[in-house]
Amino acid sequence: MQLIQIDKARYRKHLNRVIVGCAVGLAVGSLAISQTLIALFPDESGSHFHWNLLGVIVTSIGIGWLLNKYRTNPFMTEVVYVWELKKALNKITRKMTKLKAAGREGNPDALLAIHYSYAGSRLLWLLDDNTITMDDLAIKQAELDSVAAKFNLTLNADDYDDAILKQF
Numbered sequence: 551m552q553l554i555q556i557d558k559a560r561y562r563k564h565l566n567r568v569i570v571g572c573a574v575g576l577a578v579g580s581l582a583i584s585q586t587l588i589a590l591f592p593d594e595s596g597s598h599f600h601w602n603l604l605g606v607i608v609t610s611i612g613i614g615w616l617l618n619k620y621r622t623n624p625f626m627t628e629v630v631y632v633w634e635l636k637k638a639l640n641k642i643t644r645k646m647t648k649l650k651a652a653g654r655e656g657n658p659d660a661l662l663a664i665h666y667s668y669a670g671s672r673l674l675w676l677l678d679d680n681t682i683t684m685d686d687l688a689i690k691q692a693e694l695d696s697v698a699a700k701f702n703l704t705l706n707a708d709d710y711d712d713a714i715l716k717q718f
Contacts, residue, residue: 551710556631556632558676561629561677564628572617576610580608581605584601639667642663656700
């Protein structure tokens with residue numbers, strides 16, 4: 551997955567609309583389903599937990615289906631890109647201990663994966679205005695650059711392919 555610069559304002563606007571749409575859809579859908587089921591199948595004890603739960607589950611599945619169906623819509627481009635980037639970074643994070651160990655030994659694939667993780671994290675944090683941890687990231691990036699220089703490697707995030715994680 552290539553790192554690309556996306557329009558922050560458009561991303562935030564579309565993400566907020568997706569979040570609000572999902573929240574409203576979940577509230578309205580789950581209430582409509584559960585209230586319909588309660589009206590059709592009332593429980594004399596007054597406990598309708600199972601109907602409420604079923605309403606939430608069915609509505610959640612419906613929202614998930616809609617999000618998947620419209621993920622290729624141009625409106626969703628930035629939102630889906632960020633979701634996929636977070637998924638790719640999570641794969642790297644789960645293997646970070648092994649990657650760092652291999653990186654200290656000069657493994658170019660490990661160093662590349664770590665570099666991609668740092669570059670992707672920087673992109674996400676700038677999109678979400680999470681600049682508090684940027685100083686820590688800069689320190690880690692400097693350490694990574696010194697290790698790469700020690701082994702005469704040039705790291706480019708565009709060269710990253712998640713298939714290299716299989717070896718770790």
